[in-house]
Amino acid sequence: LAKTTQPISMDSYEGQEVNITCSHNNIATNDYITWYQQFPSQGPRFIIQGYKTKVTNEVASLFIPADRKSSTLSLPRVSLSDTAVYYCLVGDIELTGGGNKLTFGTGTQLKVEL
């Protein structure tokens, strides 16, 4: 299972771009990289997912280098409401049957200030 490492916390100001990097040195060939956001007293929710190169949706971008040993979640122009914990999850989501463990790291607490 790929172990992930993220910074424990990050601080930013409204309007800035925030980049959160996740290290996953032992990522397997079939593993995908998924990011989740969690607000206090709520369950995490999906932000973005990718396998390689760059993926962009309406809320974030995900950059994955060729060796796939790390990934960077990019949040453009953050606001106060982006204050949350962000989790990087690496796992083989297409694997069927047993062995389908999806384990999270400790996450990154992002704090956005005015």
Added chain:
Amino acid sequence: DAGITQSPRHKVTETGTPVTLRCHQTENHRYMYWYRQDPGHGLRLIHYSYGVKDTDKGEVSDGYSVSRSKTEDFLLTLESATSSQTSVYFCASRGLANEKLFFGSGTQLSVL
């Protein structure tokens, strides 16, 4: 959002008593997961299920058991609760070909 509910939302119990937490999903998702969340530890996988009656252990399975008799329900049981099991428990589910995990709102369990 997917229909996934956890019950109860809050529970206080005493050491040594059995406790069962329920997760119910209406999405016909094949995979279901139980996580616990504690300060400084993020989300840790307790058990997961890859089909009816098919379950497997996660990172922190000691002291917990699970059952899945129907697609929509995944039960987490603490046979004899201990204070170290005081935590917030989250259930999640996902479909066969769906990459997203959908989480419930969590159960705050306090073992006194």
